[in-house]
Amino acid sequence: MKRILLTTTFLLLLMGVASAQADSAAPSPPAPPTGVKAVDKPNDHGHAVNISWDMSPDDGKGANSVVTYDVFRWIPAYMDSVAQIRAGLSGIRDTINILDRANRKWSVLEEHLTGDSAKLANDSVVAAQRIPQLRADLKRFRQVLASAVERLPEAHKTYPENGSWRRVGTVPAGQGKYSNVGSKEYEEPDYLPDFSDFYYRVDAVGVVSTTRSSSEVSAPVHSSGQWFNTGRTTVLVFVLAFGFLTVLFVRKARAGHDLYVRPLAGIDAVDDAIGRATEMGRPILYLLGAGTAADIATIASFTILARVSKKVAEYQTTLIVPCYDPIVMSIAQDIVKTGYSDAGRPDAYKEDMVFFITQSQFAYVAAVNGIMIRDLPATNLYMGKFYAESLIFAETGALAGSIQIAGTDEVAQLPFFVVACDYTLIGEELFAASAYLGREPLLLGTLKAQDYAKAAVLLLAIVGLLAVNVGHEANVEWLMKFKELFKVID
Amino acid sequence: MKRSTYIVMAVMALLFAVSWYFKAATYHGNVMSPLVAGFMITLAAFLTLAIISFVYQDNPFYKFAEHLFVGISAAFWMCQSFWSTIVGNLIPRISTGLSKYFGQPYRDEPWNFVYWLPVILGILLLLRLSSKIGWVSRWALAFIVGTTAGLSFIRYLRSDFMEQISSTMVPLLAAGNSGESLLSNITLSATGPFVAMLTNWVIFLGVICGIVYFFFSKEHTGLFGRASRVGIWILMITFGAAFGYTVMGRITLLVGRLTFLYKDWLGLIS
Amino acid sequence: MRRQLPFILVFAFGLFMIFQYFVPHESSERAYEFLLDWTTIIGIFALAVGIWSLVSVTIEKIKLRKPAWQYSFFTLAGLFLMILFGFTAKVDGHWGFHFYTSEGLQNPMFRSFFDYILTPIQATMFSMLAFFIASAAYRAFRARNVLATLLLIAALIMMMRFNPFLGPVGPLFEKTANWLLNVPSLAANRAIIIGIGLGMVATALKVILGIERGYMGK
Numbered sequence: 001m002k003r004i005l006l007t008t009t010f011l012l013l014l015m016g017v018a019s020a021q022a023d024s025a026a027p028s029p030p031a032p033p034t035g036v037k038a039v040d041k042p043n044d045h046g047h048a049v050n051i052s053w054d055m056s057p058d059d060g061k062g063a064n065s066v067v068t069y070d071v072f073r074w075i076p077a078y079m080d081s082v083a084q085i086r087a088g089l090s091g092i093r094d095t096i097n098i099l100d101r102a103n104r105k106w107s108v109l110e111e112h113l114t115g116d117s118a119k120l121a122n123d124s125v126v127a128a129q130r131i132p133q134l135r136a137d138l139k140r141f142r143q144v145l146a147s148a149v150e151r152l153p154e155a156h157k158t159y160p161e162n163g164s165w166r167r168v169g170t171v172p173a174g175q176g177k178y179s180n181v182g183s184k185e186y187e188e189p190d191y192l193p194d195f196s197d198f199y200y201r202v203d204a205v206g207v208v209s210t211t212r213s214s215s216e217v218s219a220p221v222h223s224s225g226q227w228f229n230t231g232r233t234t235v236l237v238f239v240l241a242f243g244f245l246t247v248l249f250v251r252k253a254r255a256g257h258d259l260y261v262r263p264l265a266g267i268d269a270v271d272d273a274i275g276r277a278t279e280m281g282r283p284i285l286y287l288l289g290a291g292t293a294a295d296i297a298t299i300a301s302f303t304i305l306a307r308v309s310k311k312v313a314e315y316q317t318t319l320i321v322p323c324y325d326p327i328v329m330s331i332a333q334d335i336v337k338t339g340y341s342d343a344g345r346p347d348a349y350k351e352d353m354v355f356f357i358t359q360s361q362f363a364y365v366a367a368v369n370g371i372m373i374r375d376l377p378a379t380n381l382y383m384g385k386f387y388a389e390s391l392i393f394a395e396t397g398a399l400a401g402s403i404q405i406a407g408t409d410e411v412a413q414l415p416f417f418v419v420a421c422d423y424t425l426i427g428e429e430l431f432a433a434s435a436y437l438g439r440e441p442l443l444l445g446t447l448k449a450q451d452y453a454k455a456a457v458l459l460l461a462i463v464g465l466l467a468v469n470v471g472h473e474a475n476v477e478w479l480m481k482f483k484e485l486f487k488v489i490d
Numbered sequence: 491m492k493r494s495t496y497i498v499m500a501v502m503a504l505l506f507a508v509s510w511y512f513k514a515a516t517y518h519g520n521v522m523s524p525l526v527a528g529f530m531i532t533l534a535a536f537l538t539l540a541i542i543s544f545v546y547q548d549n550p551f552y553k554f555a556e557h558l559f560v561g562i563s564a565a566f567w568m569c570q571s572f573w574s575t576i577v578g579n580l581i582p583r584i585s586t587g588l589s590k591y592f593g594q595p596y597r598d599e600p601w602n603f604v605y606w607l608p609v610i611l612g613i614l615l616l617l618r619l620s621s622k623i624g625w626v627s628r629w630a631l632a633f634i635v636g637t638t639a640g641l642s643f644i645r646y647l648r649s650d651f652m653e654q655i656s657s658t659m660v661p662l663l664a665a666g667n668s669g670e671s672l673l674s675n676i677t678l679s680a681t682g683p684f685v686a687m688l689t690n691w692v693i694f695l696g697v698i699c700g701i702v703y704f705f706f707s708k709e710h711t712g713l714f715g716r717a718s719r720v721g722i723w724i725l726m727i728t729f730g731a732a733f734g735y736t737v738m739g740r741i742t743l744l745v746g747r748l749t750f751l752y753k754d755w756l757g758l759i760s
Numbered sequence: 761m762r763r764q765l766p767f768i769l770v771f772a773f774g775l776f777m778i779f780q781y782f783v784p785h786e787s788s789e790r791a792y793e794f795l796l797d798w799t800t801i802i803g804i805f806a807l808a809v810g811i812w813s814l815v816s817v818t819i820e821k822i823k824l825r826k827p828a829w830q831y832s833f834f835t836l837a838g839l840f841l842m843i844l845f846g847f848t849a850k851v852d853g854h855w856g857f858h859f860y861t862s863e864g865l866q867n868p869m870f871r872s873f874f875d876y877i878l879t880p881i882q883a884t885m886f887s888m889l890a891f892f893i894a895s896a897a898y899r900a901f902r903a904r905n906v907l908a909t910l911l912l913i914a915a916l917i918m919m920m921r922f923n924p925f926l927g928p929v930g931p932l933f934e935k936t937a938n939w940l941l942n943v944p945s946l947a948a949n950r951a952i953i954i955g956i957g958l959g960m961v962a963t964a965l966k967v968i969l970g971i972e973r974g975y976m977g978k
Contacts, residue, residue, distance in 0.1 A: 045786040097595040135586075138598060184786055225785040232782055235648055239778065242647075246965055261706050293631075294638035294799070296646070296960040299967060299975055306974030326810025327803060330618060331631050331975060355817040356810035360563030360878070362885035366541070366556040373548045374827045388886065395892040398899065409956045411949060415729035415736075416893075418911065419900045426725065427952045428704045431959030434974060442971055447706045450962045454701055457655055457954060464659035465694065486656035522868065530876035537877060541884040545891045557831040559881045561838025562873055564814055568807055569846030569870070575804045579797065601790070608798035612805030619812060625762060628976060630802055632766035633773055635967065635975065637795050640777025643964035650957025654950050693947045700951020721951065723910055728948035730911035731940040733900065734918025737893055744890035747883060 030058035030065040030204040032213040033176075038200045038221040041179060043232075046225030047192040048181040049200070053215060056204040059173050065206045066173040073180065074199040074217075076163040078155035082148045086187060089141045096134050103128035149186045149193065156196040159220070165201060182223075194224050234485055241456075245449040253445030261444055266405055266423035267436040270381070273403045274311050277378035283318035284308075285377035287368065287393065289384030289408065290361055293327045296431075297409045301384035302335055303434030304407075308381065309339030313348060320371060321354040324364045329356045365389045369396045382406040382421070383430060386413045394420035407433060495550065502551070506532055509755070516757075535755040538747060580605060658697050696724050767970045774968035815839070845870035914940055 033053040041048035051071055059066040102124040113121050155162075169178050180200075182192020197220035203212045253259060277284045286305060291298040305321070312319045319336065323329035333354045340349035357367045369392065372380065380397040382390070382404070390406075390413040397404045398420050406417035407425030417424045425433055432450070435443035464482050471479025514528025522530075537558075540551035581588045582597040583605045589596040611630040618627035702714060703721030710718045752758045777795070780788045818832045845867045900912050921937035923930060966972035 044784050045789050047786075093598070100590065100595060135598070142600070225787075227783055227785050229782050229784045235644070235652065236782055238647060238652065239644075242961060243965060246962065246969070246971075250971060259707060260709065262708070262710055264706075292803075293634050294642070296639070296642045296963050299635065299639065300959075300963050302975035303963075303972055323810075326806035326808075326813075327631065327634060329810055329813060330615065330627065330806060331635070333618075334628065334631070334976065335974070352817045352820055356564075356813040358560050358564035358814070359567040359807075359810075360559075360882070362882045363559045363563035363878075365885055366881070367560050369544065370548070370553065370556050370828070388889065391889055391892050391896060392885070395895055399895070409960070411952055411956075412732070414952075415733040415911075416896065418726075418729045419733060419896045428955030428959035431956075431963045432706055434972065438974070443966070444707075446962055446966055446971060450958050451705050451707045453958050453962075454705060454955070457651075457958075458698060458701060460655055461658045461694075461697070464655070468659045482659070484656075486652045522872065526872070530872055534876040534880040538880050538884045541881055542888065545888065553828050553831045554834060555881060557828075557834040558838045558877065560814075561835035561840075562842045562877055564811060565839045565842030565846060566874060566878060568811055569843065571804050571807060572846075575800055580801050601794075604794055605797070605801070608801035611798070612802050615802060615805045616808060618809060628766045629769060630805075632769040632976065634799055634802060636770035636773030637777055637799055639770065639964040639967045640774035643774070643778055643961055643968070644781040646957045646960040646964075650953050651961065654954045654957065658950065689943055692943050693950075696944055696947025697950045697954075700948050701954060704951070704955040722907065724944050724948045725952070726907045726910040727914045727940065728945045730900075730914030731918050731937070731945055733896075733911070734915035734937075735941070737897065737915075737919055738922075740889040740893045743887040747887040750880070750883075 029211040029213040036218040038218040043229040046194045052177040070203040071169045072165040072201045076155040152193040153196040249445035249448040253441040266425045273379040278315040282378035285380045291385030297385045307437035309336040313340040313343035380404045391416040
């Protein structure tokens with residue numbers, strides 16, 4: 001008993017001493033940050049504000065007592081009413097979900113239950129009858145919330161009456177900016193209304209969170225969405241320039257200007273390969289790769305298939321097109337069908353020329369390998385997006401003695417095709433192939449546009465290089481920054 | 491079929507049965523019954539060997555594994571995408587009744603009606619199975635092609651094109667980012683600024699020659715032709731290097747499968 | 761109309777996707793999200809068309825007694841068994857059409873078909889790359905011209921970079937290999953990627969503007 005008393009006394013003394021010490025050494029708050037500016041976050045969909053400030057004189061220097069900066073926004077009391085409606089709304093939504101699930105679970109079991117469980121099951125089924133009513137309530141609540149949200153900009157006008165400061169974010173010392181990003185969905189708790197007067201204040205906070213000093217309040221700011229992202233201007237310039245070049249050369253081609261294109265061995269080989277298959281009386285295997293219709297390489301492959309299928313139909317050879325993706329298959333079916341009817345042999349088209357296998361990469365490989373070994377195609381064409389399967393295909397085809405022509409934009413797979421195929425269209429050559437095969441002046445015109453764009457790239461690279469180097473040597477800031485023009489802000 | 495084929499099949503069936511018996515007898519897990527577990531592990535080993543046998547030549551075991559694999563994987567992906575996309579994303583937005591049926595909470599959101607459009611387009615796509623009005627499926631396909639072409643247009647212009655140009659612009663007279671002028675301190679050290687500058691030059695000229703190789707509408711003769719020749723050389727060296735680099739990694743894959751056979755199936759190594 | 765409408769759709773949606781990139785506004789963002797959701801949903805309907813194609817081609821193969829037709833029964837059996845498993849499950853002691861996406865595909869047979877058939881075959885197919893890369897290397901070793909010789913030399917240097925039997929020359933190979941990866945490869949890859957970028961942009965533009973119509977069978 002004595003010991004407890006002693007210990008307590010000792011502790012009390014200790015605490016007394018400690019608090020006395022805390023009192024005497026209570027640190028003075030750091031100097032407040034100044035020049036708080038709030039601006040609408042640029043190039044976004046709205047609902048966000050950028051806040052910046054000049055750091056406190058005690059940050060990193062002076063008393064060196066700043067630990068964090070707390071960013072506050074003035075929030076009208078009306079915002080709380082909106083939050084209450086929102087909470088009510090999600091409460092109803094949760095109730096509906098719980099009743100729904102319980103009802104489903106119990107209704108399966110109901111007939112097998114007895115006693116209390118049967119009563120519980122029955123209760124949940126009865127409770128579930130309230131769901132339609134709850135849904136109607138949900139709908140009404142939604143309308144109430146929508147109209148309440150509409151009044152938020154008005155409520156912000158009452159500053160500084162009927163509201164309070166709330167912390168919206170914290171950043172460590174040494175930083176002078178913060179983005180207050182809210183949700184664009186007003187059913188989310190962190191919704192930030194657009195076109196409302198926002199006031200911000202920044203506190204410099206010391207080691208103890210109570211030692212703080214507040215800055216002046218910033219001028220009011222509205223958040224809003226923009227209709228143009230200025231960080232992407234360079235991209236727009238490229239889009240327009242490239243579009244212009246394409247249209248220009250297509251018009252030129254239409255006017256009958258003769259356009260030279262250099263020969264591409266892989267393309268010339270396609271015709272020979274089709275002829276060879278005809279002579280040998282063996283089929284042609286065309287693979288569109290493991291890409292989806294969302295890959296441009298696959299779309300380029302479609303355009304090549306269009307030319308190939310027409311020629312195949314003319315030569316009266318068989319075509320096999322096993323597909324990896326069902327949408328790709330649907331498009332390829334249309335292409336081959338049209339190819340055959342364009343060649344005047346619509347009756348020779350068979351539904352089983354273009355077919356779907358599976359969307360599993362290696363199951364597709366296994367099946368195609370089987371086709372290569374059993375149907376012994378004279379020619380294998382691989383055009384499109386290929387991944388690890390490229391080497392398995394190309395090697396199996398080479399072992400089966402087929403002539404192989406490949407084309408892909410998948411840089412990592414190019415070496416395997418180059419090694420194991422007779423001809424390989426490297427990267428851009430795949431995209432040029434359909435223009436080559438069709439020899440239509442319009443499409444050749446677009447090749448010319450591509451070449452001009454490449455020339456522009458070379459020129460830009462050289463100019464940029466000079467700018468960066470001269471800038472570096474002469475220490476000219478804006479020249480050194482030339483390459484930043486090509487950096488795109490996301 | 492030849493007599494030898496029947497003999498091989500009979501031997502395989504016997505080995506399968508033996509393995510099944512032993513794997514079932516030694517199964518200690520409690521996830522499934524030992525009989526099923528023994529069968530499944532043996533089947534996995536059998537299929538592994540059947541696939542590898544293709545390296546020797548096409549044979550009935552490979553054909554069996556291949557055909558089974560195709561059927562099961564197609565169904566697997568169908569079930570997966572049905573449950574995740576149709577049941578997970580579409581149904582909770584368009585129908586309370588169906589959501590209830592599938593045990594999904596109905597997502598009552600104001601924009602739900604727009605999800606009827608892909609349903610309509612999807613039905614149009616299904617109509618391609620009819621020969622009479624199959625052509626309407628092209629509308630759905632056109633929608634997909636248009637959307638993805640637009641999306642890729644921007645994506646590749648930005649990532650493949652502009653960002654690569656930007657990274658081509660490197661200092662050729664000063665090394666790296668140190669900002670020091672080259673002429674003031676020439677050394678031949680491998681990490682020194684002189685070597686770094688040389689490297690930058692090789693990269694820059696390599697890019698230029700590579701791009702020149704891809705010109706389609708200009709004859710590759712004279713200086714242009716020589717640059718394009720250097721371009722294709724560099725491309726070939728790169729392909730060779732990438733090929734050589736991958737060999738090791740691919741061999742490792744095989745070691746992984748052998749480990750399965752020796753450890754998980756035969757239990758020869760622990 | 762019947763022929764033109766698809767191209768009008770391609771043009772309209774293609775152009776929209778290009779311009780929405782420059783418009784950060786909320787409405788543009790929402791439309792973008794919808795379009796992406798739509799394409800996945802349409803994809804599932806396409807999968808049904810795909811499965812139909814697989815089944816009908818397989819049945820055709822059996823009917824016409826094409827090479828290896830007997831094995832097609834395994835394809836059909838695997839397909840229908842797996843679909844059956846994928847759509848049924850035992851929940852609370854009752855077999856039936858039960859499914860909760862959040863809990864995954866819970867039929868035990870569905871899971872074990874995945875674990876003991878799909879996974880091992882998949883891994884084995886992938887591991888077969890070891891054999892194929894060896895045979896491809898053999899093919900590369902028969903260099904036919906200057907270009908093939910360059911490729912072969914580079915590949916050899918890469919393969920020998922960690923060879924412990926080379927003695928004092930070993931580190932030289934390692935250094936050269938690193939240089940090959942960091943300098944010429946970087947340059948070549950950059951050139952290829954710039955070309956690919958341009959090719960893609962040109963192809964997409966041709967498709968959107970309707971200059972290239974081959975993909976829809978004209």
